[in-house]
Amino acid sequence: MMNLIKRPRRNRAHGSMRSLLCENKVTVDDLILPLFLLGDESAKSEIKSMPGQFRFGRKELISELKESISLGIKMVCLFPILPEEKKDSMASIALKKEMFYYQRIKEIKDLFPELVIMTDVALDPYSSDGHDGIVDPKTKTILNDQTIEVLTKMSILQAQAGADYIGPSDMMDGRVGAIRKGLDSEGFTNTAIFSYAAKYASSFYGPFRDALDSAPKFGDKKTYQMNPANRREALLEAKLDEAEGADVLMVKPGLAYLDIISDLRRHSNLPIAAYNVSGEYAMVKAAGERGWCDETAVMNEMLVAFKRAGADLILSYFAKDFAAQRIK
Ligand code: PBG
Numbered sequence: 303m304m305n306l307i308k309r310p311r312r313n314r315a316h317g318s319m320r321s322l323l324c325e326n327k328v329t330v331d332d333l334i335l336p337l338f339l340l341g342d343e344s345a346k347s348e349i350k351s352m353p354g355q356f357r358f359g360r361k362e363l364i365s366e367l368k369e370s371i372s373l374g375i376k377m378v379c380l381f382p383i384l385p386e387e388k389k390d391s392m393a394s395i396a397l398k399k400e401m402f403y404y405q406r407i408k409e410i411k412d413l414f415p416e417l418v419i420m421t422d423v424a425l426d427p428y429s430s431d432g433h434d435g436i437v438d439p440k441t442k443t444i445l446n447d448q449t450i451e452v453l454t455k456m457s458i459l460q461a462q463a464g465a466d467y468i469g470p471s472d473m474m475d476g477r478v479g480a481i482r483k484g485l486d487s488e489g490f491t492n493t494a495i496f497s498y499a500a501k502y503a504s505s506f507y508g509p510f511r512d513a514l515d516s517a518p519k520f521g522d523k524k525t526y527q528m529n530p531a532n533r534r535e536a537l538l539e540a541k542l543d544e545a546e547g548a549d550v551l552m553v554k555p556g557l558a559y560l561d562i563i564s565d566l567r568r569h570s571n572l573p574i575a576a577y578n579v580s581g582e583y584a585m586v587k588a589a590g591e592r593g594w595c596d597e598t599a600v601m602n603e604m605l606v607a608f609k610r611a612g613a614d615l616i617l618s619y620f621a622k623d624f625a626a627q628r629i630k
Contacts, residue, residue, distance in 0.1 A: 326609040328602070328616070330374035330628065334420065334575070335621035338513050339363060339382050341402040351509035352580055353587045355619050357383055360406065367414060373625035377418035379469060379617055380407065382427050383514050392436060393428035396456050404463040411464030420496050421460040423453050423481070424472035432511075432518040434472040434526060444526055446474050453477050454484035461485055467496040467550070473526040479546030496575070497548035500536035500562050503527035506555045506581030513580070536562045537569055544570055550615065555579040557604060560611040567612025576608040578618035586620075598627060 313323050338349070338357045345359030358366055367378070382403035388395050395401055407419060424434040431437045435449035449472065457468045468485070470477050478497050485493050503524045511517040528535055540551050551570060553562045554577035566574050586604070590597025601620045608616045618624070 326606055328605045328609055328624065330621075330625045331376060332609065332614070332616055333375065333605075333621040333624060334377040334379050334615060334617040335370055335375050336379045336381060336617055336619060337363065337366065339380055339403065339406055341382075341384070349509065349513040351512045351584050352619060353591065354623070355513070355583070357513065360409075363406070363410075364413065367410065367417065370622055370625070371414060371417060373622060373629060375621055375625055376416070377420060377615075379420040379422065380410075381422050381514065382406075384427055386430075386515065389428055389430040391430050391439070393425040393452060396425065396428040396452065397459070399459060404459055407460060407463035407465055418466045419464065420467040420469045421465040423457055423460070423468055423470040423477075425449065425452065426516045426518075427514055431520070432516050434523065435474055442520065444474075446476070449474050450477050450480045454480045457481045458484055458488050458490070461488070461490040461493040465493060467494050469496045469498065469552075471498040471501065471554075473498065473501050473523075473528070475542075476546070478543045478548050482547035494549040495547060496550045497543040497552060498554055498577070499540040499543040499548065499551040500559070500566065501527050501552075501554045502530045502559065504530060504555050504558075504579070504581070506558070506579045509580035509584045530558075533561060533565065537565060540566050540570060544572055548572065550575055552577055552617070553613075555582060556608055556613075556616070557582045560607060563608065563611040563613050573614040574612055575615035575617060576611070576613040578604065578608065578616055578620065580619065583619040598623070602627075 314320055340357050340359045342359035344361045346362040347357050349355045411419060426432055426434045433444055435444040438445050460468055468481060470481060478495055481495060543551060550573045551566055552575040553559050553566060556576035556578045563574060563576050586597055586600050589595040605616060
């Protein structure tokens with residue numbers, strides 16, 4: 303017999319003990335469900351690279367929301383999908399009050415007042431260039447300050463429609479401060495900002511760009527999204543967003559960036575969110591379909607890892623699967 307004083311295995315001896323000593327648990331209250339919206343009155347099409355995720359027309363969106371709410375989902379993040387012919391280089395349609403996205407937000411808020419609605423603020427769903435900002439036609443660079451004027455106006459329209467959280471996903475400099483000022487000047491002092499504080503130029507967004515058909519038409523997003531090799535820079539971005547008035551700080555992607563979540567958790571007292579992005583979802587689904595991993599077990603392990611790293615909230619395409627599994 304070895305003479306061991308410490309035997310950590312004693313605390314793992316059986317299920318109830320492991321459950322009592324569990325350090326982190328995911329609940330439905332931690333999850334935000336992203337949804338893709340079509341302008342159609344009735345439509346539902348599955349996203350090829352994201353099995354189980356759909357683009358929803360108006361009617362189908364309402365039934366999807368009813369089902370999600372009955373499973374305990376309390377917050378959704380809405381992304382609009384526009385046909386190519388509605389896009390232009392200035393993303394002009396984003397500032398049209400009658401655009402379907404604003405109408406949908408209003409209708410959902412009226413139908414489900416308790417549901418927390420987060421929106422998306424960036425130009426890529428509306429831009430014929432597929433970039434998050436306005437492109438200078440001569441230099442082909444992304445114009446920061448001009449873009450922010452549009453983002454601020456979009457945010458006000460979203461707030462007017464009833465959004466609870468405005469979600470700038472664009473990574474322009476100074477946008478959180480400008481949006482805060484814009485919202486306040488219009489009286490929306492209670493509309494919060496859910497900032498994509500550390501958003502990396504990641505290849506994990508591939509399936510999302512398929513869903514929206516929003517891949518950049520030229521170049522990449524590396525002049526505004528962060529270099530995946532950088533860690534300190536995330537703190538710089540997070541501190542700026544906090545100082546500019548962000549109410550929640552998000553790290554995106556999530557899985558390969560748990561160190562960043564942990565850093566932000568230690569350096570800020572704001573709620574921290576993780577975006578479990580489309581590519582992370584697609585990898586698990588693809589391996590699960592092939593029988594190469596237990597999809598549900600991997601999903602649960604992934605979600606708890608975000609909590610362990612320090613996330614309070616997780617934006618995940620698995621939100622409904624997770625909720626349904628708890629209710630069964
Ligand atoms: C764009 C945006 C992207 C995602 C959310 N908002 C893609 C991008 O930056 O190109 C990705 C989300 C995901 O992959 O699930 N503003």
